[in-house]
Ligand SMILES: C=CC1=C(C)c2cc3[nH]c(cc4nc(cc5[nH]c(cc1n2)c(C)c5CCC(=O)O)C(CCC(=O)O)=C4C)c(C)c3C=C
């Protein structure tokens with residue numbers, strides 16, 4: 001490597017160590033709702049060994065020979081049905097959240113801190129975002145993946161992408177990372193308030209179904225804490241809402257392929273509920289910080305049809321926390337906790353977790 005610039009330059013002066021960034025990470029989404037853009041996205045996503053734990057020689061023929069030939073056209077139609085003028089909901093909502101968090105953080109501690117957004121797959125990519133922070137002279141970065149429950153397939157993959165990006169920096173900033181926030185009181189409070197606000201407007205349904213993204217059962221058996229984190233979130237939320245066992249259920253959605261994923265499956269649960277005489281359900285997806293294909297299309301449209309077709313009458317999807325005050329307060333509390341020693345946080349005017357919100 002003699003004479004080549006393998007590592008990026010680091011223009012920050014020594015004095016700027018105290019400049020801090022919060023780097024929000026999310027999954028990523030295609031650049032356009034077209035088969036070619038979806039194919040590019042799926043090729044990157046589904047060749048990540050964190051997501052598909054199979055030897056390459058076994059998986060790649062299936063991925064390139066079958067999945068990337070068939071799935072992009074079908075997924076592109078689903079993406080087209082939820083795409084807005086501003087773009088893919090996952091990206092649009094993640095950006096709004098980053099902007100809202102940036103405002104409240106700066107209100108509390110001033111301009112020494114900035115909030116950026118990057119994606120594990122696709123754009124904005126983590127390496128470009130990180131280089132941008134270094135170019136601004138940022139010396140400390142708190143990395144906050146927007147996954148309340150840890151899974152190696154989501155948070156782990158995001159941290160891998162971060163580690164790859166760090167390898168390219170000559171003088172990396174100092175890092176702290178958040179692994180999960182599935183039981184954080186302010187997060188549970190934000191979820192509970194969004195359910196209560198929905199109840200106030202629409203009344204209660206017979207069941208509240210919490211639908212989490214699934215992962216293969218095999219990963220959990222190998223030690224992934226994801227299912228335990230989902231169950232803990234469900235238990236804490238049920239307790240906070242005063243719901244008895246049976247009124248609140250948890251299930252797993254979005255399975256891909258033929259292997260066994262975490263059960264019970266959301267689609268089967270909805271059909272069983274309808275067939276057993278339950279006519280009204282409300283759906284909440286606490287594993288998704290912002291709305292995306294999996295909430296708006298799979299839960300908002302596909303599963304509604306299944307429930308109604310099986311005899312259900314009333315089906316309501318409760319939106320993700322998105323950039324609402326509840327989520328912003330919860331993330332602010334996380335940022336505050338994880339940047340102690342980096343920032344002197346002035347005492348908050350009120351305890352954010354107990355302030356009523358107008359969202
Ligand atoms: C095939 C394996 C997959 C695993 C394991 C997986 C885990 C996982 N995913 C999320 C969050 C999201 N996934 C989204 C879309 C999506 N997920 C998979 C596959 C796996 N996910 C696919 C193939 C897709 C693409 C859409 C499709 O073709 O059906 C999304 C939405 C992205 C968007 O653009 O809106 C999110 C968010 C988590 C949290 C997780 C593990 C816990």
Ligand SMILES: [Fe+2]
Nearest residue numbers: 027213254294
């Ligand atoms: Fe997924």
Ligand SMILES: [Fe+2]
Nearest residue numbers: 254293294298
């Ligand atoms: Fe899906």
